[in-house]
Amino acid sequence: MAVVAVQCPDCGSREVVQYGQQPNGEQRYRCNNPHCQRRIFLLRYHDMGWEPAVKQQMVEMAVNGSGIRDTARVLGVSPTTVITTLKKKRRRFTG
Numbered sequence: 001m002a003v004v005a006v007q008c009p010d011c012g013s014r015e016v017v018q019y020g021q022q023p024n025g026e027q028r029y030r031c032n033n034p035h036c037q038r039r040i041f042l043l044r045y046h047d048m049g050w051e052p053a054v055k056q057q058m059v060e061m062a063v064n065g066s067g068i069r070d071t072a073r074v075l076g077v078s079p080t081t082v083i084t085t086l087k088k089k090r091r092r093f094t095g
């Protein structure tokens with residue numbers, strides 16, 4: 001999973017990963033701290049799809065054979081974002 005530069009609002013851990021989206025498209029995050037009471041939270045920050053760590057994760061998933069829609073769902077970004085990122089990376093991928 002991609003570790004992104006987000007702090008858990010509950011325990012302050014930076015071991016936070018993207019965890020899909022709300023039905024309204026808001027990004028969800030999951031805290032990886034096993035002692036955290038909260039685990040899933042939202043953040044008002046809409047540009048996470050373009051963080052370098054997320055881009056790298058998109059590329060790695062594509063290289064490992066994940067489809068565009070799978071990658072988008074797992075990382076909580078739009079398929080368009082995945083396609084655009086992969087084209088910029090000029091890596092071969094299957095979708």
Ligand SMILES: [Zn+2]
Pocket residue numbers: 008009010011012013031032033036037038039
């Ligand atoms: Zn936490």
